[in-house]
Amino acid sequence: MDLYYQSDKFKQILCKYKELHKDNISEFLEPEELTDVAEYYHYIGEDQKAAEATDYAIRMYPTATTPFAFKARMALLCDDNPQKADDIAEMIVDKSDLDYLYLKAEIMIVDNKVDEADCFLFNQYNDTISTEEREDYVLDVAALFSDYEETEYVEKWLSRSTKTEDNDYKELHARILKSRGKYKESEAILNELLDANPYSGPYWNQLAQNQLLRNDINDSITSSEYSIAINPDDEEAILNKANGLFTLGNYDEALKYYERYKKLCIHQDSIVVDVTIGHIYLMKGNAAEAQRYFYSALTESKNKSLTLIHIGVSTFDNGYIEYAYNLFSTLLPEMDDDWDIGYAYLARCCYELKKEKEFKEYLQQAVERNPEESIEVLSDLFPEGTKPQDYPNISILK
Numbered sequence: 001m002d003l004y005y006q007s008d009k010f011k012q013i014l015c016k017y018k019e020l021h022k023d024n025i026s027e028f029l030e031p032e033e034l035t036d037v038a039e040y041y042h043y044i045g046e047d048q049k050a051a052e053a054t055d056y057a058i059r060m061y062p063t064a065t066t067p068f069a070f071k072a073r074m075a076l077l078c079d080d081n082p083q084k085a086d087d088i089a090e091m092i093v094d095k096s097d098l099d100y101l102y103l104k105a106e107i108m109i110v111d112n113k114v115d116e117a118d119c120f121l122f123n124q125y126n127d128t129i130s131t132e133e134r135e136d137y138v139l140d141v142a143a144l145f146s147d148y149e150e151t152e153y154v155e156k157w158l159s160r161s162t163k164t165e166d167n168d169y170k171e172l173h174a175r176i177l178k179s180r181g182k183y184k185e186s187e188a189i190l191n192e193l194l195d196a197n198p199y200s201g202p203y204w205n206q207l208a209q210n211q212l213l214r215n216d217i218n219d220s221i222t223s224s225e226y227s228i229a230i231n232p233d234d235e236e237a238i239l240n241k242a243n244g245l246f247t248l249g250n251y252d253e254a255l256k257y258y259e260r261y262k263k264l265c266i267h268q269d270s271i272v273v274d275v276t277i278g279h280i281y282l283m284k285g286n287a288a289e290a291q292r293y294f295y296s297a298l299t300e301s302k303n304k305s306l307t308l309i310h311i312g313v314s315t316f317d318n319g320y321i322e323y324a325y326n327l328f329s330t331l332l333p334e335m336d337d338d339w340d341i342g343y344a345y346l347a348r349c350c351y352e353l354k355k356e357k358e359f360k361e362y363l364q365q366a367v368e369r370n371p372e373e374s375i376e377v378l379s380d381l382f383p384e385g386t387k388p389q390d391y392p393n394i395s396i397l398k
Contacts (some may be wrong), residue, residue: 003201003231005040013037017053031057031064038070045266047078065097072103080302082111096128098137102144109148118145118153125160135161139168146172151179167193174206183214201227201234208240212247220244235264239273251280271297275310282318290314305331309342316345325349329358340369344377351381351396364392 004010016029017037029037034057041050051074057067068091076085085107092100101124108117121141129137142157154176163169170189177186190207194200204227211220221244227237242257258277262270278293294311301307308331316324328346332339343366350359366374371388379386381396 002043004036005043006233010036010040014040021056028060031061031066034060035066035070038067042074042078047074050074063093065092065094065099068092069099069103072107076107076110082107085110098133098140102140105141106144109145109150114145114148114150114153118156135163139163139166139172142172143168146175149179151176167196171203171206178206178210178213183210186210199230201230201237204230205234205236205240208237208244212240212244215247217244217247221248233264235261238264242273246276246280251283255280271301271307272310274300275307275314278311279314279318282314282320287320305335306341312342313345316349321349321352325353325355332362341373343369344373347374348377348381351378360392367391 013029013033014037016027017034020027020029034053038050038053038057041047041053051071054067054071054074057064058071061067068088072085072088075081075088079085086104089100089103089107092103094100101121105117105121108114108120125134125137125141138157138161142154142161145151145153145157154172158169158172158176161169170193174186174189174193177183177189187207187210190203190210193203194207197203204223208220208223208227211217211223221241224237224241224244227234228241231237238257238261242254242261245251245254245257255277258273258280261273262277274293274297278290278297281287281290281293294314297307297311298304308327312324312327312331315327324345328342328349332342332346343362347359347362347366350356350362363378366378367388374388374391378388378391382391382394386394
């Protein structure tokens with residue numbers, strides 16, 4: 001849980017809001033404080049209360065930007081409705097407010113109009129942002145693109161900044177290096193930031209992810225533990241530690257941390273975690289418990305086909321070949337022409353089940369659609385060094 005929600009300051013705001021809601025006090029809360037309450041209720045999964053707090057703030061402060069911005073983001077990120085979010089954004093009175101500008105750009109990014117968002121923000125930079133505001137604006141925009149892993153645009157905006165010694169600049173630079181696979185260079189920056197601020201959970205979390213990506217698992221777990229010591233309810237740190245334990249093969253401990261993560265994130269998308277927990281239970285031979293978590297993932301998923309593919313991969317990896325075959329052979333023929341996940345697994349299922357005709361068909365599709373997946377799943381069937389495009393020319397089923 002965010003440390004702010006555990007602070008005395010926020011607890012007082014929440015208490016005042018509850019009393020205000022009961023008409024027990026005449027003291028008013030500021031629009032930003034009411035929006036904090038709404039965000040808290042959303043954080044703990046009580047979206048109805050979040051909506052009530054937001055609407056109350058809007059009634060009390062119809063010209064305030066913050067409540068409308070939060071309501072728009074709820075429509076954007078929870079309802080997956082960019083048009084609704086944009087309609088709400090246009091209710092904001094002060095169109096020069098930076099929060100309005102960032103919100104408009106975020107809507108474009110989520111709506112797959114990243115270049116349009118970049119142009120919009122650059123026009124504002126040229127035309128409306130004062131000289132005094134420009135440095136902060138540049139870093140804010142870079143951070144927005146970084147939130148959506150649009151590395152090219154993060155680099156573009158950081159290049160406009162002269163505040164290269166600013167912590168925000170350094171953190172964004174570390175993220176760019178990480179996304180480019182330059183993990184050690186990224187870690188050097190993060191360690192520098194941690195030397196100056198050893199109690200920054202986000203820095204420890206980024207360091208843990210870097211270490212996990214370059215397979216330094218024990219150090220990754222240690223970094224996660226530092227973050228957890230700072231904030232025992234830091235979901236990101238708990239998930240990082242769970243992933244590290246899983247990678248080490250310490251499945252019982254990994255399960256504890258995955259479950260701990262799920263309890264803290266009752267409202268958030270935990271589909272990947274559910275599939276991972278299901279995978280662990282399959283490894284432990286508990287198919288019934290695995291099925292329960294797979295079902296939970298499917299129930300919550302907005303992209304059920306992709307979730308089923310991941311479940312298929314898990315069941316395949318655990319030796320449930322026929323089950324995986326049934327999933328893949330049902331789903332993949334229905335997918336769009338640009339879909340490229342799962343074909344190598346289906347081909348491997350056909351190989352293991354001696355379905356020669358289907359094996360040849362899906363092997364061809366696998367190497368055409370996703371050579372990397374083909375190498376990962378099928379290369380051991382062919383002579384060492386064989387290129388994926390040559391797989392279909394080699395007879396291996398007898």
